[in-house]
Amino acid sequence: MNGNSPLLRFWDEFVENRVALAAFLLVVAIVGIAxxxxxxxxxxPYDLASLALADARRPPGFVGSKGFTHWLGTDAQGRDLLSAxxxxxxxxxxxxxxxxxxxxxxxxxxxAVAAFAGGRTESFIMRFIDLQLSFPAIxxxxxxxxxxxxxxxxxxxxLVTAQYAYFARTAHGAAAAxxxxxxxxAALSTPLSARRVVFRHILPNCLPPxxxxxxxxxxxSIALEATLSFxxxxxxxxxxxxxxxxxxxxxxxxxxxxxxxIYPGVALIVLIVAINLVGDQIRDQLNPRLxx
Amino acid sequence: xxxxxxVRAASKVxxxxxxxxxxxxxxxxxxxxxRPVHAVDDVSLEIRNGEVLGLVGESGCGKSTLGRMIAGIxxxxxxxxxxxxxxxxxxxxxxVKSTTRVQMIFQDPFASLDPRMRVGDIIAEGPVxxxxxxxxxxxxxxxxxxSTVGLDPQVADRxxxxxxxGQRQRIAIARALAMRPDMLVCDEPVASLDVSIQAQxxxxxxxxxxxxxxxxxxISHDLGVVRHVSDRIAIMYLGRIVEIGTARSxxxxxxHPYTRALLDSVPRLRIDDRVExxxxxxxxxxxxxxxPPAGCHFHMRCPHANEACAVQRPTLLxxxxxxxxxxRATELDLSxxxxx
Amino acid sequence: MxxxxxxxxxxxxxxxxxxxxxxVDGVTLSLAPGEIIGLVGESGSGKSVTxxxxxGLVDPPGRIVRGSVRFEGRELVGLPHGELRSLRxxxxxxxxxxxxxxxxxxxxxxxxxxxxxxxxERIGKAAARARAAEILTRVGIPDAGRRLDSxxxxxxxxxRQRVAIAIALxxxxxxxxxDEPTTALDVSIQAQxxxxxxxLARESxxxxxxxxxxxxxxxxxxxxxxxxxxxxxxxxxxxGDxxxxxxHPYTRGLLDSLPSLAxxxxxxxxxxxxxPSLSDPxxxxxxxxxxxxxxxxxxxxxxxxxxxxxxxxxHRPLGDAP
Numbered sequence: 001m002n003g004n005s006p007l008l009r010f011w012d013e014f015v016e017n018r019v020a021l022a023a024f025l026l027v028v029a030i031v032g033i034a035x036x037x038x039x040x041x042x043x044x045p046y047d048l049a050s051l052a053l054a055d056a057r058r059p060p061g062f063v064g065s066k067g068f069t070h071w072l073g074t075d076a077q078g079r080d081l082l083s084a085x086x087x088x089x090x091x092x093x094x095x096x097x098x099x100x101x102x103x104x105x106x107x108x109x110x111x112a113v114a115a116f117a118g119g120r121t122e123s124f125i126m127r128f129i130d131l132q133l134s135f136p137a138i139x140x141x142x143x144x145x146x147x148x149x150x151x152x153x154x155x156x157x158x159l160v161t162a163q164y165a166y167f168a169r170t171a172h173g174a175a176a177a178x179x180x181x182x183x184x185x186a187a188l189s190t191p192l193s194a195r196r197v198v199f200r201h202i203l204p205n206c207l208p209p210x211x212x213x214x215x216x217x218x219x220x221s222i223a224l225e226a227t228l229s230f231x232x233x234x235x236x237x238x239x240x241x242x243x244x245x246x247x248x249x250x251x252x253x254x255x256x257x258x259x260x261x262i263y264p265g266v267a268l269i270v271l272i273v274a275i276n277l278v279g280d281q282i283r284d285q286l287n288p289r290l291x292x
Numbered sequence: 293x294x295x296x297x298x299v300r301a302a303s304k305v306x307x308x309x310x311x312x313x314x315x316x317x318x319x320x321x322x323x324x325x326x327r328p329v330h331a332v333d334d335v336s337l338e339i340r341n342g343e344v345l346g347l348v349g350e351s352g353c354g355k356s357t358l359g360r361m362i363a364g365i366x367x368x369x370x371x372x373x374x375x376x377x378x379x380x381x382x383x384x385x386x387x388v389k390s391t392t393r394v395q396m397i398f399q400d401p402f403a404s405l406d407p408r409m410r411v412g413d414i415i416a417e418g419p420v421x422x423x424x425x426x427x428x429x430x431x432x433x434x435x436x437x438x439s440t441v442g443l444d445p446q447v448a449d450r451x452x453x454x455x456x457x458g459q460r461q462r463i464a465i466a467r468a469l470a471m472r473p474d475m476l477v478c479d480e481p482v483a484s485l486d487v488s489i490q491a492q493x494x495x496x497x498x499x500x501x502x503x504x505x506x507x508x509x510x511i512s513h514d515l516g517v518v519r520h521v522s523d524r525i526a527i528m529y530l531g532r533i534v535e536i537g538t539a540r541s542x543x544x545x546x547x548h549p550y551t552r553a554l555l556d557s558v559p560r561l562r563i564d565d566r567v568e569x570x571x572x573x574x575x576x577x578x579x580x581x582x583x584p585p586a587g588c589h590f591h592m593r594c595p596h597a598n599e600a601c602a603v604q605r606p607t608l609l610x611x612x613x614x615x616x617x618x619x620r621a622t623e624l625d626l627s628x629x630x631x632x
Numbered sequence: 633m634x635x636x637x638x639x640x641x642x643x644x645x646x647x648x649x650x651x652x653x654x655x656v657d658g659v660t661l662s663l664a665p666g667e668i669i670g671l672v673g674e675s676g677s678g679k680s681v682t683x684x685x686x687x688g689l690v691d692p693p694g695r696i697v698r699g700s701v702r703f704e705g706r707e708l709v710g711l712p713h714g715e716l717r718s719l720r721x722x723x724x725x726x727x728x729x730x731x732x733x734x735x736x737x738x739x740x741x742x743x744x745x746x747x748x749x750x751x752x753e754r755i756g757k758a759a760a761r762a763r764a765a766e767i768l769t770r771v772g773i774p775d776a777g778r779r780l781d782s783x784x785x786x787x788x789x790x791x792r793q794r795v796a797i798a799i800a801l802x803x804x805x806x807x808x809x810x811d812e813p814t815t816a817l818d819v820s821i822q823a824q825x826x827x828x829x830x831x832l833a834r835e836s837x838x839x840x841x842x843x844x845x846x847x848x849x850x851x852x853x854x855x856x857x858x859x860x861x862x863x864x865x866x867x868x869x870x871x872g873d874x875x876x877x878x879x880h881p882y883t884r885g886l887l888d889s890l891p892s893l894a895x896x897x898x899x900x901x902x903x904x905x906x907x908p909s910l911s912d913p914x915x916x917x918x919x920x921x922x923x924x925x926x927x928x929x930x931x932x933x934x935x936x937x938x939x940x941x942x943x944x945x946x947h948r949p950l951g952d953a954p
Contacts, residue, residue, distance in 0.1 A: 006407070006408065006451065006453075117386075181403050182398040182399075182400060182403040182404035183403060183404050183405055183406045183407075185360075185365055185396070185398065185404070186396065186398060186404050186405075186464070186467070187406075188365050188389065189363045189364060189365050189389070189394075189395060189396040189477075190392065190395070190417075190418040190421075190422075190471060191364070191388065191389040191392070192417065192418065192421055193421070196421065200417075201406050204406075204408045205406070205407065205408060350818035350819065350820060351818055456906050458906060459906075486674035486675055486845065486907075487674060487845060487847075487886055487889050487890070488674060488885060488886060488889050488902065488903040488906075489674075489906065490889065491888075491889035491890075491891075491900040491901070491902040491903070492902045492903075492904075494891065494900055495899045495900055495902055498897065498898075498899055499899075513818065513819065514891075515819070516890065516891040516892035517891050519891065519892075519896055520891035520892075520894060520896050520897070520900070521891075521896075521897070539896060540896075553820065554819065554820065556823075557819045557820045557822070557823035558819055558823075558848070559822075559823065559826060559846075559848045559849050559851070559852040560848060560852070560892070561847060561848045561851050561875060561887075561890070561892065561893070562848075562851040562852055562871060562872070562875070563851070563871075563872060563875040563876040564872050564876065565855070565870050565871060565872030565873070566872070569851075569852040569853075571823050571824075571826055571827035571830070571852070572823070573820060573821075573823035573824040573826075573827055574820040574823070574824075577788055577790065577791070577821075578788070578818065578820070578821075
């Protein structure tokens with residue numbers, strides 16, 4: 001490998017911002033822990049046999065009947081909250097990343113194709129997307145989640161539909177600028193096929209702004225999923241995400257058992273803020289006007 | 293000598309798409325639709341096999357647009373551009389370039405190379421996609437073309453940003469050559485380079501022409517460079533060719549007042565302290581291509597114009613072994629100080 | 633004759649991520665009132681940074697690290713910002729390659745010119761308008777009275793550059809530094825502006841530093857020429873002396889690179905290689921790696937030697953008996 005690839009230079013600059021680096025490491029750590037949840041979590045929160053009602057709604061630090069400390073307390077079913085959060089993070093991240101990835105693929109392709117094709121194709125695609133963007137994403141997601149029913153993939157579909165338009169807008173703007181550049185003219189004069197020009201030349205050069213949108217949209221997907229789950233329109237009870245954990249604890253908030261809702265909420269906030277900090281740094285680095 | 297490129301009465305009109313407001317407004321007569329730009333206005337031109345044709349003109353004269361039509365990137369709005377007897381762009385609706393035998397070199401080598409690809413991939417992409425070279429043989433092919441343009445074959449795995457302007461232009465030339473073209477369309481290929489680097493690239497073009505027998509369309513605003521590399525020269529003004537002939541005849545005995553004025557505008561190197569340079573600028577401004585004057589486009593700035601020039605469009609006529617689009621071509625004596 | 637401008641051993645360096653870039657590294661020049669000199673070099677030669685440094689327009693990470701700039705007997709290096717600003721636009725002005733660096737897109741031409749006038753003197757509205765119209769006419773803008781109410785985007789590139797020149801000349805400065813003012817313009821417009829600059833400078837007694845990569849335009853306008861390479865002046869003298877009998881191999885090479893001096897179709901005598909990196913220049917003469925005449929001694933920096941305004945920075949100048 002040649003040590004001077006654009007990616008490596010980008011990374012060198014990225015690590016100079018300590019806050020962004022810390023946020024990035026935090027995101028990596030959260031993803032790692034969530035992925036390893038079955039191994040690191042003290043309890044399998046889905047295994048009803050391991051739950052004891054006697055342990056229900058205990059405060060943080062309580063040593064339960066199974067002999068280990070519930071550092072973040074337990075919920076109404078006597079579930080260890082730390083374990084539930086770890087498994088919940090796993091579900092939230094899966095849904096958020098899957099929705100972000102599909103929305104990225106669909107949106108970026110549509111936007112780039114529209115910019116390359118121009119004319120009526122462009123007008124048709126972009127006006128449709130504008131129309132969709134005039135509805136609030138949450139409204140669209142709510143309706144779709146209600147229509148499609150419960151389930152992980154139904155939820156991802158709803159999230160993708162609600163969010164691909166942001167990618168399409170960004171991709172369209174970036175691709176329209178790239179489309180006019182001489183290296184695209186050079187590819188057309190070779191000539192290379194339209195498909196190759198769009199996917200090998202234009203899209204890779206549109207990646208920087210798309211990556212910024214992607215970080216924000218993954219965070220948004222997670223938040224949106226939490227919202228839907230909180231409202232009972234998200235995932236089935238068998239796969240509790242962070243949003244559902246918050247919803248489950250909500251009724252105990254006023255009775256002083258704050259931890260059941262607060263800790264999943266804190267986990268959600270930390271995750272979203274960390275992703276956004278990483279996204280901010282990427283955006284700053286890619287914005288030529290802020291460069292030294 | 294046969295014509296490799298045959299441009300017949302070709303025009304290129306750019307229309308700005310009208311917004312909804314403008315369309316409604318124009319229907320009620322309260323506003324105008326954006327005016328079309330006639331970038332190339334009824335141009336006919338032949339490029340013979342093996343020759344270098346220089347295309348000269350000031351900004352906005354349509355020389356780049358004509359170059360892109362001949363390179364097969366832009367379809368003509370009217371007329372035709374044939375390469376070896378075949379239209380350069382084929383297919384209805386969205387025409388596609390039909391030949392790989394014409395390749396193009398661009399002005400700005402910082403924009404014409406995909407910044408995310410390695411040099412080797414940039415050069416190999418076209419030939420592999422068109423089956424000119426097998427994937428396994430492409431590395432050797434890349435090395436060959438890199439050495440042809442005077443670069444170390446080792447640079448194939450670097451990225452464009454690691455090179456200077458002159459080196460990037462060499463890479464762009466290697467990319468074009470790898471397609472085994474018969475012809476290169478060079479759009480201001482040395483304009484963005486420093487004088488000493490410019491000489492290196494000009495020499496490279498001269499060498500390529502000698503070694504590979506390439507036909508070239510060499511577009512430039514720099515009269516010195518064009519004179520140096522071209523066999524024949526075409527002068528463009530506001531979308532039309534005003535004079536075309538051998539480099540020698542056009543430069544030494546121009547017959548169009550614009551050619552004469554353009555040659556007079558170029559400051560010559562003064563090497564004697566006692567000599568004062570007297571500038572002989574063309575009077576007036578270049579008219580907007582949105583609203584070109586009627587008749588001869590140059591008549592408002594021309595010292596020799598008469599009433600007919602303001603109404604009648606001159607066509608290209610054979611005068612003294614070249615073609616001139618001037619109503620008074622045969623009667624005017626434009627002999628003046630010849631450039632060195 | 634007392635000099636209007638005396639630059640001594642001026643050095644401007646830029647601290648960058650990859651090291652210190654010695655953009656200008658020991659430039660000495662002087663200029664008499666009303667004189668036109670040409671500063672010639674390729675990109676990276678330091679010619680523009682020299683111009684910016686004279687006006688104190690170097691922004692961080694750039695810094696004037698040594699040397700002096702004496703203008704009308706006053707030292708400009710280290711002068712407080714306020715005093716420098718009151719000098720700029722009044723006694724010294726600058727014209728940039730891109731006129732949009734000078735022109736504010738949301739103000740009419742008249743407003744910009746009035747602001748430039750009011751910054752340095754009290755002047756009434758009618759007087760300002762008259763003065764602005766007069767100077768626009770002098771830089772060759774037809775129908776100047778009407779143009780005053782236009783916005784910059786309503787003018788062509790050549791007209792915009794003329795307005796920028798008019799603003800520079802507005803307060804009758806003693807010196808105008810012009811940084812590639814005609815490079816972005818078409819030849820026919822360039823010829824117009826060169827002709828106007830020459831007569832304007834002569835009429836008003838304004839001295840010009842004309843910075844350009846183009847030997848021909850400089851030779852047409854200037855009386856003396858300084859050739860820069862890698863942050864230093866390598867040759868200076870009258871235009872006739874330098875261009876008819878260059879003594880530095882780089883100047884010779886530049887002249888040989890010009891197609892207008894060669895036989896059409898023949899290879900140009902090119903200078904091999906490229907300008908060295910200014911953050912890591914070779915020891916001694918920066919041109920030595922590209923020079924056909926380089927010897928071992930060239931690894932030591934030659935001084936700019938000569939007399940009477942004719943100088944060359946070379947151990948083996950051309951024209952010397954071997």
